[in-house]
Amino acid sequence: MRTSPAHVLHELGVATTLLTASPLAQVARHWAHVRYCATLTRQRGVLGLTPSAQSLVYHHKVTQSEQLGIGLALVVAKRVLQRQYPHWTFFAVDAEVALKAGFIDGAGAVARTSKSQKRPDYFLVGHHSSGRRRRMKIVVLECKGTHQSPGFAYGQLARAAVQVRTLAVGGRRPPALMVASYLAEHRITSYVLDPPGDDELWDGDPDDFEGMLRDRPEDHRWRTRPADADEARTWPLVDENAGPPDATGPAPVDELPPGAPEVFDVPEEERGWFTRVLTRAVAATALLFAGDSATARDYATPRQRGDEEPHHGQLRLFELDPSWAASTATSREVADDLRARGTLYRAPLPNGKALEVFRGVESGLYGQLADGQIAAYLRAAPLVRRRWLRSRPRDGVVSLGRDGTILTIRVTDRRD
Secondary structure, three states: OOOOHHHHHHHHHHHOHHHOOOOOHHHHOOHHHHHHOOOEEEEOOEEEEOHHHHOOOHHHHHHHHHHHHHHHHHHHHHHHHHHHOOOOEEEEEEHHHHHHOOEOOOOOEOOOOOOHHHOOOEEEEEEEEOOOOEEEEEEEEEEEEEOOOHHHHHHHHHHHHHHOOOEEEOOEOOOEEEEEEEEOOOOEEEEEEOOOOOOOOEEEOHHHHHHHHHOOOOOOOEOOEEOOHHHHOOOOOOOOOOOOOOOOOOOOOOOOOOOOOEEEEEOHHHHHHHHHHHHHHHHHHHHHHOOEHHHHHOOOOHHHHOOOOOOOOEOOOOOOOOHHHOEOOEEEEEEOOEEEEEEEEEEEOOOOEEEEEEEEEEHHHHHHHHOOOHHHHHHHHHHHHHHHOOOOEOOOEEEEOOOOEEEEEEEEEOOO
């Protein structure tokens, strides 16, 4: 498959938008792009690591592989799903954010615990509009990355097989994708496993769909349940030596704790509630990517926002005390006939140059999200990309996702 360094960084930036809650979140959300914009390159048509990225010391490589593994997994997973479902659009939602609205048993905890290590990274929320029907799917995604060896990536997939099976909807498991990327200087290879599952989340009339999304979902206080005896027999054993017979590499450093994981079981009658939670998280993610924390906050439930009595170690998604943290979104033209609302970050470079990173959402889509028109946004987002493919981008590197989010990176003179 074909991709680009900018596309990988774009997916990473969108996916990690909800992970930072502080007065400096607007600046911190640019960090993935600034830190990793010089790590990926194309050599003879193949994506690989730059020499500087390859020469990092071990503990920095661990962070780098984890972060780039997220971006690469999202690029690969969305491409796989586009081939399986050509007329669908998939949006990434942080699993912790979605689960926190329904479950009080540890979802959203900052601490690294035996339970949190067995949860998946993301949900890929699929939307399809045929004019007479609206349909939604959910695919569970676990992202892995390593510099060590292809054999190590195989072991990561074995551990991921446990993590993707911790969600059930109506007693049935959704399909899943596990992507482990092996990062090397001359080639990046992603290994994929795709266990099947019940992939329909919601199916109905467009008017019913829009009416459902207008209702605000309330927080539930469900608890996770341990895997029962029949389920426990299906949890795969993790083999430290998993992989091809000739693969070599050190023992995994992210080995899962022993025992079956806790299961997040969304009741069958709450499929509509779960659909609302996921689609509103999609909207909040896009707005936060554009720098509009104040509007994004309105799409979250009280527990997701941290408005309830704070629990020790729980993740707060929004921190809006300073007035300048509420929104920094401004309008910018990124291509012919294509404008976006978003935030601009500039960092000085040697020789009088500056690195300029812009993150945003296409202006029309931004307006729909700001007005609470989630259904209209889901329908219109892929159409914007088709129109943009016929446009001529401005200077620099431009990446436009099927969710309408936009990333541009360019080097300019500091006086510009």
